[in-house]
Amino acid sequence: MAGSWDRSYDPGSQSDDSHHFERLHIEPIYDAFVCPLTKQVMRDPVTLENGQTFEREAIEKWFNECKENGRKLICPVTLKELRSIDLKPSIALRNTIEEWTTRNEAAQLDMARRSLNMGSSENDVLLSLKFIQHICQKNRSNKHVVRNVDLIPMIVDMLKSSSRKVRCRALETLQVVVEEDAENKAILAEGDTVRTIVKFLSHEQSKEREEAVSLLYELSKSEALCEKIGSINGAILILVGMTSSKSENVLTVEKAEKTLENLEKCENNVRQMAENGRLQPLLTQILEGPPETKLSMAAYLGESVLNNDVKVHVARTVGASLIDIMKSGSMQSREAALKALNQISSYEASSKVLIEAGILPPLVKDLFTVGANQLPMRLKEVSATILANVVNSGYDVDSIPIGPDNETLVSEDNVHNLLHLISNTGPPIECKLLQVLVGLTSSPTTVLNVVAAIKSSGATISLVQFIEIPQKDLRMAAIKLLQNLSPHMGQELADALRGTVGQLSSLIRVISENTGISEEQAAAAGLLAELPERDLGLTRQMLDEGAFQLIISRVIKIRQGEIRGTRFVTPFLEGLVRVLARVTFVLADELDAVVLCREHGLAALFIDLLQANGLDNVQMVSATALENLSQESKNLTKLPEFPAPAFCASVFPCFSKQAVITGMCRVHRGTCSLRESFCLLEGQAVHKLVALLDHTNEKVVEAALAAISTLLDDGVDIEQGVTVLCEAEGIKPILDVLLEKRTENLRRRAVWVVERLLRTDEIAYEISGDQNVSTALVDAFHHADYRTRQIAERALKHVDKIPNFSGIFPNMG
Numbered sequence: 062m063a064g065s066w067d068r069s070y071d072p073g074s075q076s077d078d079s080h081h082f083e084r085l086h087i088e089p090i091y092d093a094f095v096c097p098l099t100k101q102v103m104r105d106p107v108t109l110e111n112g113q114t115f116e117r118e119a120i121e122k123w124f125n126e127c128k129e130n131g132r133k134l135i136c137p138v139t140l141k142e143l144r145s146i147d148l149k150p151s152i153a154l155r156n157t158i159e160e161w162t163t164r165n166e167a168a169q170l171d172m173a174r175r176s177l178n179m180g181s182s183e184n185d186v187l188l189s190l191k192f193i194q195h196i197c198q199k200n201r202s203n204k205h206v207v208r209n210v211d212l213i214p215m216i217v218d219m220l221k222s223s224s225r226k227v228r229c230r231a232l233e234t235l236q237v238v239v240e241e242d243a244e245n246k247a248i249l250a251e252g253d254t255v256r257t258i259v260k261f262l263s264h265e266q267s268k269e270r271e272e273a274v275s276l277l278y279e280l281s282k283s284e285a286l287c288e289k290i291g292s293i294n295g296a297i298l299i300l301v302g303m304t305s306s307k308s309e310n311v312l313t314v315e316k317a318e319k320t321l322e323n324l325e326k327c328e329n330n331v332r333q334m335a336e337n338g339r340l341q342p343l344l345t346q347i348l349e350g351p352p353e354t355k356l357s358m359a360a361y362l363g364e365s366v367l368n369n370d371v372k373v374h375v376a377r378t379v380g381a382s383l384i385d386i387m388k389s390g391s392m393q394s395r396e397a398a399l400k401a402l403n404q405i406s407s408y409e410a411s412s413k414v415l416i417e418a419g420i421l422p423p424l425v426k427d428l429f430t431v432g433a434n435q436l437p438m439r440l441k442e443v444s445a446t447i448l449a450n451v452v453n454s455g456y457d458v459d460s461i462p463i464g465p466d467n468e469t470l471v472s473e474d475n476v477h478n479l480l481h482l483i484s485n486t487g488p489p490i491e492c493k494l495l496q497v498l499v500g501l502t503s504s505p506t507t508v509l510n511v512v513a514a515i516k517s518s519g520a521t522i523s524l525v526q527f528i529e530i531p532q533k534d535l536r537m538a539a540i541k542l543l544q545n546l547s548p549h550m551g552q553e554l555a556d557a558l559r560g561t562v563g564q565l566s567s568l569i570r571v572i573s574e575n576t577g578i579s580e581e582q583a584a585a586a587g588l589l590a591e592l593p594e595r596d597l598g599l600t601r602q603m604l605d606e607g608a609f610q611l612i613i614s615r616v617i618k619i620r621q622g623e624i625r626g627t628r629f630v631t632p633f634l635e636g637l638v639r640v641l642a643r644v645t646f647v648l649a650d651e652l653d654a655v656v657l658c659r660e661h662g663l664a665a666l667f668i669d670l671l672q673a674n675g676l677d678n679v680q681m682v683s684a685t686a687l688e689n690l691s692q693e694s695k696n697l698t699k700l701p702e703f704p705a706p707a708f709c710a711s712v713f714p715c716f717s718k719q720a721v722i723t724g725m726c727r728v729h730r731g732t733c734s735l736r737e738s739f740c741l742l743e744g745q746a747v748h749k750l751v752a753l754l755d756h757t758n759e760k761v762v763e764a765a766l767a768a769i770s771t772l773l774d775d776g777v778d779i780e781q782g783v784t785v786l787c788e789a790e791g792i793k794p795i796l797d798v799l800l801e802k803r804t805e806n807l808r809r810r811a812v813w814v815v816e817r818l819l820r821t822d823e824i825a826y827e828i829s830g831d832q833n834v835s836t837a838l839v840d841a842f843h844h845a846d847y848r849t850r851q852i853a854e855r856a857l858k859h860v861d862k863i864p865n866f867s868g869i870f871p872n873m874g
Contacts, residue, residue, distance in 0.1 A: 097113070098123060098137060109147075110143060170210065177216065204245055208248060213249060240279055255289055259290070347359055348378070348379060362375070369408040380420070384423065387424075395436070395440070406454075415451060425448070428448065442489045445494050445497065446493045448494075449497045476511055479494055492535040495541075496538050498542050528540060544584045544585075565603070565606065579629065583629040597650055600654070609641060610657075620673075639682050644657060648693045655697070671683050672749065687750070691739060692771050698726060742785055747772070766814060770814055772786065795818065802840075816852045820859065834860075
């Protein structure tokens with residue numbers, strides 16, 4: 062009787078190919094070995110009372126079906142009714158079958174072993190691999206046999222096959238061979254096999270990836286192999302990527318996830334996962350791991366580069382734990398926790414989370430503590446960095462008590478302590494502590510506390526001296542701090558900058574650097590811009606040092622597009638224009654200021670800057686500067702010199718004739734020019750100023766209106782000034798400003814200008830019929846300040862709304 066390849070392991074998939082192995086049976090399959098019901102070789106034969114033998118499981122199923130269907134219990138072979146259904150084990154037959162099976166499996170295994178080579182056909186290799194799977198699944202002891210006959214390396218060699226089916230079957234077979242067998246796993250881990258398996262994770266064919274992940278999952282159950290898998294370059298990166306993939310098979314993603322969970326047993330793997338975006342295992346170790354693991358993971362976190370969203374997640378997850386370690390751990394643990402917190406706090410949102418977790422009190426304590434338990438200076442630098450980060454996050458730190466008496470970070474004593482540390486530590490810590498003060502002075506709720514503490518400690522001079530420091534970061538922090546302080550203590554800073562010490566020169570040198578536009582330059586320009594504009598001594602020193610010439614050059618280059626493209630260009634230009642405008646406040650007292658304005662054409666530059674659309678501050682300051690320049694025009698214009706009259710003309714005036722001089726300025730009644738006398742009319746600036754009266758920013762409108770007012774001021778030809786405004790179509794925009802009543806200052810300015818306009822009869826006649834203007838003037842007459850009410854009264858008289866003899870207000874003289 063011909064033997065056959067045992068197909069019970071391979072249900073139909075290769076039945077047509079099994080003839081190749083049939084002749085390799087040592088013995089044929091005897092009929093007595095085969096169950097009449099299953100037609101398969103029996104494993105647990107039992108005999109009925111009539112002597113017929115069956116597979117136990119099959120005959121029991123037969124009897125159950127008879128009972129369920131209400132049939133008589135009969136023998137499936139003889140079909141005769143049975144008196145008893147007792148089953149007697151056929152031990153002798155079972156032993157014979159087992160011996161036969163063992164002999165045949167040995168022969169088949171030998172045949173499979175000889176088929177596992179690159180020279181065999183694809184079908185032979187596939188059958189051999191399937192047979193190995195079968196015998197291992199049939200009996201775990203066969204895994205020992207597979208190991209002893211060195212089949213594992215041969216299966217591994219099949220991973221190099223050019224056939225995708227063979228490679229997939231080899232991966233599948235290796236998984237069966239190593240499942241729950243530590244020794245087989247150890248053999249598989251030898252050499253580069255695991256690396257080869259990992260390579261399959263990046264294959265295009267999804268089936269190969271699925272089998273490779275399943276095999277790695279099985280291998281990862283061994284703690285010894287976890288380190289091996291993690292040590293292979295790219296293994297964890299690919300697995301992490303698979304878990305977040307939307308295109309992978311769901312089962313593959315699940316296996317990759319479980320593999321990573323197993324790999325978490327090794328600390329190095331946890332670090333790699335964190336590096337590749339899977340942070341949760343590391344965070345879990347910080348929360349739940351033993352002390353030495355917490356230390357290791359916190360230290361690694363401090364060295365990691367995290368994106369901002371991750372920083373927030375980390376702060377929420379382990380922020381409180383790290384703060385606890387910082388408060389009470391060993392010095393080594395505190396160092397690790399501080400460095401991790403430093404990394405997390407570098408983003409505003411995560412800093413706020415840390416503040417809410419209670420980081421401020423222990424942080425300040427670490428900085429201020431001296432004595433046996435104090436932090437070494439290198440860690441105080443880290444603490445100072447964290448404090449700078451959290452203070453600059455925008456959180457209201459004044460609401461957080463940090464001491465036993467509920468004092469806050471901006472309490473006078475604490476600010477004094479910060480100032481003391483700044484004066485008594487090295488540049489790195491000084492820089493961070495200055496950044497803390499920058500943060501505190503950036504908030505309107507805390508800046509005044511800091512200003513008061515600086516004044517009471519007499520630290521102004523010390524802070525100003527940092528402007529001369531060569532270290533750029535330290536100098537920039539100091540300049541930014543002084544810029545924040547300048548609106549509140551501008552005169553003190555101006556006094557400190559004046560003189561021969563050199564800080565003013567250093568500040569100007571920073572502004573004039575030709576290295577693009579830096580944050581430091583913008584802060585330096587902003588600081589100078591905030592100093593009192595009428596401080597003649599400071600302006601004179603800037604004139605002497607040539608500061609304005611440098612600033613003019615920078616402004617022109619920015620306007621011409623030679624300097625562009627940095628995020629600090631707007632604050633830098635605004636600061637420069639404000640600094641430049643201060644020279645126009647001292648024209649009456651400083652001849653050199655007039656000379657500077659003439660030589661460098663400042664009036665023309667400010668007129669050009671009126672058109673810096675989108676830069677409200679630049680337009681406002683330029684209009685104010687033009688107001689100052691225009692106020693000097695009446696003093697700088699060259700008045701005509703009329704020739705002395707002849708004798709007859711002096712005796713008989715009827716013989717005299719008035720000399721006619723052409724080319725004079727209508728408003729200033731002399732010879733004017735934009736460069737020499739800063740005349741707005743000659744500079745064609747009136748139209749540009751009128752255009753600004755429609756600006757959405759009331760401060761720009763107010764500055765433009767103030768500049769226009771100089772054309773109607775005492776000492777000029779007001780009637781001609783009105784004519785100029787008529788020609789520039791400025792009357793209606795001025796009246797609109799009065800009607801809108803946006804701010805009290807604007808109303809005051811508008812009432813003054815309108816009263817001057819109404820001195821011209823034609824305009825007064827036209828406006829007298831405008832009820833809206835009359836109402837606005839009446840409203841100002843009733844509700845404005847004393848001086849504006851007087852002016853409104855005069856305006857109402859011009860339009861005959863108040864009789865000239867009213868005398869409500871006494872003459873002001």
